[in-house]
Amino acid sequence: MKSDKENIKIDGIDKKILRFLMEDARKPVLEIARKIGISGAAIHQRLRKLENSGLIAGSKFVINPKVLGYSTMAYVGIYLDKAMSNPMAVKALKKIPEVLECHYTTGNWSILIKVLCKDNEHLMQVLNKDIQQIGGVSRTETFISLEQQIERQISI
Amino acid sequence: MKSDKENIKIDGIDKKILRFLMEDARKPVLEIARKIGISGAAIHQRLRKLENSGLIAGSKFVINPKVLGYSTMAYVGIYLDKAMSNPMAVKALKKIPEVLECHYTTGNWSILIKVLCKDNEHLMQVLNKDIQQIGGVSRTETFISLEQQIERQISI
DNA sequence: ATTGAAATATGTTCGTA
DNA sequence: TACGAACATATTTCAAT
Numbered sequence: 001m002k003s004d005k006e007n008i009k010i011d012g013i014d015k016k017i018l019r020f021l022m023e024d025a026r027k028p029v030l031e032i033a034r035k036i037g038i039s040g041a042a043i044h045q046r047l048r049k050l051e052n053s054g055l056i057a058g059s060k061f062v063i064n065p066k067v068l069g070y071s072t073m074a075y076v077g078i079y080l081d082k083a084m085s086n087p088m089a090v091k092a093l094k095k096i097p098e099v100l101e102c103h104y105t106t107g108n109w110s111i112l113i114k115v116l117c118k119d120n121e122h123l124m125q126v127l128n129k130d131i132q133q134i135g136g137v138s139r140t141e142t143f144i145s146l147e148q149q150i151e152r153q154i155s156i
Numbered sequence: 157m158k159s160d161k162e163n164i165k166i167d168g169i170d171k172k173i174l175r176f177l178m179e180d181a182r183k184p185v186l187e188i189a190r191k192i193g194i195s196g197a198a199i200h201q202r203l204r205k206l207e208n209s210g211l212i213a214g215s216k217f218v219i220n221p222k223v224l225g226y227s228t229m230a231y232v233g234i235y236l237d238k239a240m241s242n243p244m245a246v247k248a249l250k251k252i253p254e255v256l257e258c259h260y261t262t263g264n265w266s267i268l269i270k271v272l273c274k275d276n277e278h279l280m281q282v283l284n285k286d287i288q289q290i291g292g293v294s295r296t297e298t299f300i301s302l303e304q305q306i307e308r309q310i311s312i
Numbered sequence: 313a314t315t316g317a318a319a320t321a322t323g324t325t326c327g328t329a
Numbered sequence: 330t331a332c333g334a335a336c337a338t339a340t341t342t343c344a345a346t
Contacts, residue, residue, distance in 0.1 A: 008223055018217065025181035025215035028340095030322055042331050044324070057220040059181035061174065064213040065310045067164055075231075075261070075268060090305045102306035105231070107299040112231060116310055143263040149246045150258035154221045154272055184323095186339055198314050200341070 008053040013038065014046055015156050018056075022153055025059035065116055072117045073148065076131065077109035077141040084136020086110060092134045098126045109141070120144075164209040169194065170202055171312050174212075178309055181215035221272055228273045229304065232287065233265035233297040240292020242266060248290045254282045265297070276300075 010018070013036065020032045029047070033040040050056045065071070080089055086104055089111060093099045101114035113131075117123040123144070131137060166174075169192065176188045185203070189196040206212050221227070236245055242260055245267060249255045257270035269287075273279040279300070287293060 018219065021217040022219065023214075023216070025217050028322060039332050040323080041325085041333075045330075053223060054220055055223040057218040058179075059215060059217050060179070060309070061177040061181050061215050062213040063174065063178065063309055063312070064210055067209060067211040068310065070310060073259075075259070094306060097311040099306060100308055100310070101304065103229075103231070103299075103301035104303045104305060105299040105301055107297070109299070112299060112301070113306070141263070143259075143261040143265070143268060145259035145261055145268070147260045148257065149260060150250060150255060150269070152256055153216070153219055154224065154226060154256070155253040156219070156224075184339055195315050196340080197316080197342085201313075 008050075008055055010050070010055070010156075014050060017043055017046060018050070018156050021059070022156070025061075069118050070116050072119050072123050073145040074115050074117070074123055075143045075145070076113050076115060076127065077143075078111040078113065078131070078137055079108075079139040080110035081136045081138050084134075089134060089136060093131075096126065096130045098122075098130070164206075164211055166206070166211070166312075170206060173199055173202060174206070174312050177215075178312070181217075225274050226272050228275050228279050229301040230271050230273070230279055231299045231301065232269050232271060232283065233299075234267040234269065234287070234293055235264075235295040236266035237292045237294050240290075245290060245292060249287075252282065252286045254278075254286070 016036050017032055020027050020035070029043050030040045033043050047056070078089070080086065090102055090104075093102050093111075093113060096115075098115045098117055099113050100116050103112045104110070105112045115123065115126055117126055123142075127140060127142065131140060172192050173188055176183050176191070185199050186196045189199050203212070234245070236242065246258055246260075249258050249267075249269060252271075254271045254273055255269050256272050259268045260266070261268045271279065271282055273282055279298075283296060283298065287296060
């Protein structure tokens, strides 16, 4: 079946449905149906269309890491030696569970990562013991997030 | 009711449940129940405990922005004049829908933000028209994410 | 903490408009 | 697209262990 990725058209009803589910993935379809005055079957059909288009990538439970004692978040810019290929570095970074994001970036660094640690000491260990010891990592620059003030998805 | 935030204990079964739901928030509890060999009622009860503890912060549908034509992601470090307070800047940044994250950081910048735009031209407009025009923003440094290679939550 | 059962609500499909 | 009806599943609560 051909994907619709390039000609997806979403109307106001699609947007309403998506906005509900982006806030709460477990909100019952029938509840949304009642709120926007359309049948459950129609929403079901629209959701299937949106899934097939690839617009809906999935759904997730969101965990609050602070409850598990993880309260230090930081961004780390990584300088790589020319000898170290980016894919090799990424492979090594995937093995470090504290690394939540990894971007191949323009600018000063080769790589920018986001790490989540319990505290500053834990962060230092991850930097010195795990990241710095990856072959080809010459230098890092760390920016601790003292507070995350915005966290959202694309606005629909 | 007193929150359990500080003495939450999660065991292996909790972890299994969470791992399923972190992957797919809409996976039926009964399906999980069958997979890990426990009754649906028990899972229900554990989930309520986990919600009350604050560990489960909610759930979300994940949208694939590329399908909507958003394919340029960038991090932008922002230098603020001393006259501009961080909360005022954040208030202004919240009004820019392309700004998905905002962190108050240590290091060179006052603020580090993540922006999602359609293309480089769109990014330039957001930088010049929206961000640079916030009072107190003296300078910005932009790092375009050519590819995001890791994206995950804390490992449970 | 866990269970099974019962009651209620939701998910899903299908024929029709 | 949308609808309603019909059927299959899931959620939720509860008494009992």
